[in-house]
Amino acid sequence: MITTEKAFNLIKKNINKNLKISKVTLKNSLGRFLAEDIKSNINIPPQNNSAVDGFAINYSQKKNNSNLNYKIISEINAGDVFKKKIEKNQCVKVSTGSHLPYYLDTVIMLEDIKYINNNFIELPKILSTKKNVRKKGEDIKKGKIIIAKKSILRSQEIGLLASINKLEIKVFKKIKVAIISNGNELVNPGINKKNNQIYDSNRFMLMSLLKIPCINVTDCGILKDDYDKIKEKILKLKNKYDLIVMSGGASVGHKDYVVKIIKKIGKLVFSSLAIKPGRPMSFGILDNEVPILILPGNPVASFVTFNLFGNFLINCMHGLISKQPNFFLVKSNFNMIKKLGREEFLRGKLIRKNNELFVIKYSTEGAGILSSVVWSDGLIKLNSDVNKIKINDYLQFYPYDIFK
């Protein structure tokens, strides 16, 4: 049994396969991973412009001039081209974003002036040069790398790409993932089940977790606990997919099959974790470098381990120097005794008391209780060397949104 820390390192070390590259349009690039460094061909802003609504002046004309009365000689709005000369005690009304010629180097905010009449304003006594002017190229300098290869494209990257007129982008091809469940007790929702059977929930949950733009997920159904059938299936899948995610078949009874098969046609990297829930989780690399993630059949354990390791693995497959998921410290709203020597992941819900954040835990700790995950906002991690939690202790909290 190994720690999560060790598991993260082993996953990172064992991913070798390089993803292919394809081109997408900007509108279809959200959530994809960049396969090129992005350089800008233009300056942003393309010219000096006003950061506020106000009045533009030439600062050198203002120096040593105690007359604060200025005549408004013209107006510039965003999109206008302005070339008029400007004299002492003259100013130009400008709106946010309007381009300024080099000699209009200082803008005074609307709120800081006094109107004398429609044609004259009074400036404030204290002024500083170059105030409220955004410089040409201040956001982006022509030729500079603005988004590095392997970055994931979020909404802000999409905006940045639009602003430099980049409409076609090289990204890594979608990772083809096969999702498969394993267990004699499982049946598909939609049919009448016997009392000794249960509806398979893991595939639906995992397919939803993998409904992300960089993934192409395929439902590969339910497999019975049968050595030959499992082996045959894995042999087929490894040539068609980039990643196999199997749930069930990871507990000691069944696991022997899958572990034996992986050892035969690849390398078993690890086969159990010192965590609760999720102990039976295993990970291997098949002989053609395709990784295989074996999650516990238990839905909560499957959910917890996939959140911890699934997205991490996907980041590694994109060649990211992958960081582990971020946690935040929040105060405990409960007392608890814990077994030493294993990490525990409780389902936690955030509450606010006097505007301070606390976390409460689900009352039952049974790993089978999928309702606990539905109830919760994230996972509380208890380290292996902790044996007692008291109210107001700081706990590590992983909000579910953060795993994406």
Add this chain to the structure above:
Amino acid sequence: MITTEKAFNLIKKNINKNLKISKVTLKNSLGRFLAEDIKSNINIPPQNNSAVDGFAINYSQKKNNSNLNYKIISEINAGDVFKKKIEKNQCVKVSTGSHLPYYLDTVIMLEDIKYINNNFIELPKILSTKKNVRKKGEDIKKGKIIIAKKSILRSQEIGLLASINKLEIKVFKKIKVAIISNGNELVNPGINKKNNQIYDSNRFMLMSLLKIPCINVTDCGILKDDYDKIKEKILKLKNKYDLIVMSGGASVGHKDYVVKIIKKIGKLVFSSLAIKPGRPMSFGILDNEVPILILPGNPVASFVTFNLFGNFLINCMHGLISKQPNFFLVKSNFNMIKKLGREEFLRGKLIRKNNELFVIKYSTEGAGILSSVVWSDGLIKLNSDVNKIKINDYLQFYPYDIFK
């Protein structure tokens, strides 16, 4: 100028329109909002079952019996139906998830027994009754509401729905959102622009932020700063969409148009915020109850205000008693002087020092710098009554993922 707190309340108070309801299949339900309470027609688990791999016994036969040697008389695996009787000092090998008849009420973990030979095991001395058995209906009791109306369906809810065989679900119809940019300086990426023009990035960014399952977003292009054209467009859009999101046209110069138009054909709820960036943000309700969000033209201000208020507004439209976005406290890694009387949202990046989380801020504070958003992990909120930040102060941090 109002605070964000006040703005959240005003948005909530002014949303009145009810969304229509439609049906979706389970596989298409991720990210949709439930329009019905979900009750279960079955118990989960359907029968008592084993929570671990191990050996099942009848506890009452064990009581007052000091003989710890037990004969393995059979085996139950998940999916098996087991009906055999069991005698004193007999046990049944069970795997995780296997269904147990009522008289097999206690399971001893594999790790806690000693094998004597293939047919006999030795139990540990101390045992407790009903250990390691998951009770019928422990996760879900037939007839109980397990997911409440108005909940958003995440992966865990999808899993839970699969497990109760719920394949068709009533959800609120997708919200139709019109995205529109406004400004004479804007041109579409893909064309050759003049030096006084800039490529419109806001629409691409906002469409990406709204690429979520409960939204149907339409790109409505760029509008010139022209009172009649803007009015005509809003009149058209309000009858076709559930929500209008306009960016640009929010600064004082242009804003007059949009504010006048909203006052004419609806109600202006607020028209500026005491925040930086994002001050010119406005919000109104048109005469047919369609809300209109006017974001600043500046990309960073647009990004910040949409993250703060856009998703909140969408939650309100789904009838959620909407909570404001959650923030976490992280330690500051910088010193800063701040103006009193307004909230500030800095772009922050998380770093770890000795396994403790710190936040650093983008070096330039200019709101025009979209690169700052690309660089960052989330927003740092500085309250209006703060005028100084020191290293190690606790700051409010909103990770970007959390807004979704």
